[in-house]
Amino acid sequence: MDERPLTVAAVRSVGPDAIAIDFETPASFDAQPGQFVKLTLSVDGAEESRFYTISSPDVTETFEVTVGIDPEGDVAPVLADLAAGDEVRATGPFGSDYYEGEPRAVLLTGGPGIGPGIGIAERALDEGNEAVLVYRDDEPIHEDRLAALRERGATVHVLGDDDPLGAVVDEVTADGGQLFIYGFADFIDAATGALEAAGVGTEDAKIENFG
Ligand SMILES: Cc1cc2nc3c(=O)[nH]c(=O)nc-3n(C[C@H](O)[C@H](O)[C@H](O)COP(=O)(O)OP(=O)(O)OC[C@H]3O[C@@H](n4cnc5c(N)ncnc54)[C@H](O)[C@@H]3O)c2cc1C
Numbered sequence: 001m002d003e004r005p006l007t008v009a010a011v012r013s014v015g016p017d018a019i020a021i022d023f024e025t026p027a028s029f030d031a032q033p034g035q036f037v038k039l040t041l042s043v044d045g046a047e048e049s050r051f052y053t054i055s056s057p058d059v060t061e062t063f064e065v066t067v068g069i070d071p072e073g074d075v076a077p078v079l080a081d082l083a084a085g086d087e088v089r090a091t092g093p094f095g096s097d098y099y100e101g102e103p104r105a106v107l108l109t110g111g112p113g114i115g116p117g118i119g120i121a122e123r124a125l126d127e128g129n130e131a132v133l134v135y136r137d138d139e140p141i142h143e144d145r146l147a148a149l150r151e152r153g154a155t156v157h158v159l160g161d162d163d164p165l166g167a168v169v170d171e172v173t174a175d176g177g178q179l180f181i182y183g184f185a186d187f188i189d190a191a192t193g194a195l196e197a198a199g200v201g202t203e204d205a206k207i208e209n210f211g
Pocket of ligand 1: 076
């Protein structure tokens with residue numbers, strides 16, 4: 001899809017070294033939580049592009065991405081300095097591993113992978129479906145939305161980075177459902193390893209590797 005300008009509606013801290021950015025939804029832009037966009041912006045005079053995954057349950061009027069910030073990173077700290085009214089350029093949406101109305105969403109997420117995890121869980125509940133969310137991170141973010149999901153009836157497990165995934169993966173996959181896995185490569189490897197050890201096939205899992 002052609003590159004287009006995106007206007008920032010708001011930038012919010014959502015926990016340690018993490019922000020959520022709301023963008024005004026451009027005309028004719030349609031996307032689902034779990035799809036991603038490519039954002040391009042000027043960093044120290046050079047054009048830089050990175051991918052970010054939609055973390056809002058829908059894209060009506062605005063849509064959100066959640067960004068984990070390494071202060072040494074090139075792009076994420078620049079995104080954190082954006083303010084309402086600023087513009088970046090975007091292409092997308094991209095990706096086929098997103099929520100499509102499945103009756104039971106089983107979401108395994110690590111680090112900023114919680115963004116699409118939360119967006120999909122919220123969307124599933126909005127549609128009267130079931131959401132089961134596993135989130136591994138030593139410094140959890142989006143805690144208000146995790147609490148709201150629990151209150152609405154979602155199952156939410158928060159684990160530390162060194163906690164084993166095996167027992168919780170056994171538990172959350174026992175009743176089936178569509179698997180979604182989002183995060184950086186080390187988390188994807190840990191999650192698929194835990195699924196294989198539990199005897200759960202990953203051929204039909206929707207997996208998005210952040211790199
Ligand atoms: C399809 C796709 C979707 C993505 N969606 C998101 C998203 O929704 N939210 C998000 O925050 N990022 C997402 N990313 C990653 C994002 O595009 C950037 O790579 C990230 O923000 C780092 O960019 P940077 O310029 O700040 O860091 P760079 O200057 O590119 O430096 C690399 C940095 O990336 C991070 N990083 C790289 N590998 C790992 C790892 N294994 N574990 C933890 N951190 C690592 C570290 O902070 C590291 O310092 C996605 C990537 C892809 C390919």
